[in-house]
Amino acid sequence: MMKMIIAVVQNKDSNHLRIALAKAHFGATQLSTTGSFLQSKNSTFMIVVKDEQVDDVLAVIKKHAKTREQFMTPSAYIDNAANSMPVNVQVGGATVFVLPVDSMFHF
Amino acid sequence: MMKMIIAVVQNKDSNHLRIALAKAHFGATQLSTTGSFLQSKNSTFMIVVKDEQVDDVLAVIKKHAKTREQFMTPSAYIDNAANSMPVNVQVGGATVFVLPVDSMFHF
Amino acid sequence: MMKMIIAVVQNKDSNHLRIALAKAHFGATQLSTTGSFLQSKNSTFMIVVKDEQVDDVLAVIKKHAKTREQFMTPSAYIDNAANSMPVNVQVGGATVFVLPVDSMFHF
Numbered sequence: 111m112m113k114m115i116i117a118v119v120q121n122k123d124s125n126h127l128r129i130a131l132a133k134a135h136f137g138a139t140q141l142s143t144t145g146s147f148l149q150s151k152n153s154t155f156m157i158v159v160k161d162e163q164v165d166d167v168l169a170v171i172k173k174h175a176k177t178r179e180q181f182m183t184p185s186a187y188i189d190n191a192a193n194s195m196p197v198n199v200q201v202g203g204a205t206v207f208v209l210p211v212d213s214m215f216h217f
Numbered sequence: 218m219m220k221m222i223i224a225v226v227q228n229k230d231s232n233h234l235r236i237a238l239a240k241a242h243f244g245a246t247q248l249s250t251t252g253s254f255l256q257s258k259n260s261t262f263m264i265v266v267k268d269e270q271v272d273d274v275l276a277v278i279k280k281h282a283k284t285r286e287q288f289m290t291p292s293a294y295i296d297n298a299a300n301s302m303p304v305n306v307q308v309g310g311a312t313v314f315v316l317p318v319d320s321m322f323h324f
Numbered sequence: 325m326m327k328m329i330i331a332v333v334q335n336k337d338s339n340h341l342r343i344a345l346a347k348a349h350f351g352a353t354q355l356s357t358t359g360s361f362l363q364s365k366n367s368t369f370m371i372v373v374k375d376e377q378v379d380d381v382l383a384v385i386k387k388h389a390k391t392r393e394q395f396m397t398p399s400a401y402i403d404n405a406a407n408s409m410p411v412n413v414q415v416g417g418a419t420v421f422v423l424p425v426d427s428m429f430h431f
């Protein structure tokens with residue numbers, strides 16, 4: 111049996127995730143998508159694998175796209191010194207759906 | 218159990234539907250798509266919810282994107298008076314698929 | 325029962341396939357996608373049909389998008405005569421997934 115894994119990730123994580131999936135020999139089809147709440151541009155990956163590979167794919171996604179904190183220095187164009195302290199922001203995050211697949215063909 | 222609702226709607230209804238889904242607290246991932254028959258640009262929404270919420274999502278889609286008649290006045294650049302009478306045209310319409318989802322993850 | 329057929333094909337085959345599906349009265353929703361390995365731009369078709377029509381859709385996809393060999397003459401801007409011999413290259417190819425669909429609605 112096979113599964114389709116649909117992963118919605120932030121654009122900033124999509125290159126890293128794409129390369130990590132390819133290194134692990136998981137083919138993916140990538141779509142440009144938009145999140146409905148903040149209309150943020152994101153990237154959606156469609157990956158089809160055998161049931162027993164699902165956990166491996168999930169591990170790659172988790173490793174490369176999970177929510178984490180990052181210190182960011184406000185951009186240089188803000189020339190108020192008080193604002194240029196590094197701040198802790200949340201970045202990343204993946205929403206992942208696993209769907210059943212009946213069959214797959216290569217022509 | 219969960220379902221993925223895939224709704225293909227006209228571009229002109231997509232903003233209205235997106236806002237209505239968000240107000241009802243349904244997250245969606247939006248895709249730019251093309252219909253194959255007339256190559257019309259449309260918008261596809263991917264919404265994943267629990268089984269018992271499917272009817273609520275369908276009701277929101279129906280309310281905001283269903284086929285309806287609209288009086289339209291032919292554009293002003295047609296300066297033949299006979300053509301400037303308002304005409305009744307069909308707009309909107311949604312095609313919706315409900316697919317089973319095995320599992321969902323947030324990373 | 326119904327199925328969703330998701331077919332990922334090369335851009336160069338997408339118009340031919342779209343027209344062939346339409347002639348066979350199969351509606352499709354088309355997405356611009358990117359393959360993860362070579363980041364090649366491709367086209368993904370979403371087609372929902374009754375179980376008993378799946379084989380017909382697969383036959384249309386196979387006929388219009390399958391891998392085949394093609395003689396290509398290297399572009400004219402290469403003015404080394406040795407390179408202008410026609411070469412045999414592989415083009416086309418479709419990857420197709422069939423997913424179960426619980427229900428479908430037109431609004």
Ligand code: NI
Binds near residue numbers: 126130174
């Ligand atoms: Ni890495």
Ligand code: NI
Binds near residue numbers: 233
């Ligand atoms: Ni409304």
Ligand code: NI
Binds near residue numbers: 340344388
């Ligand atoms: Ni043909």
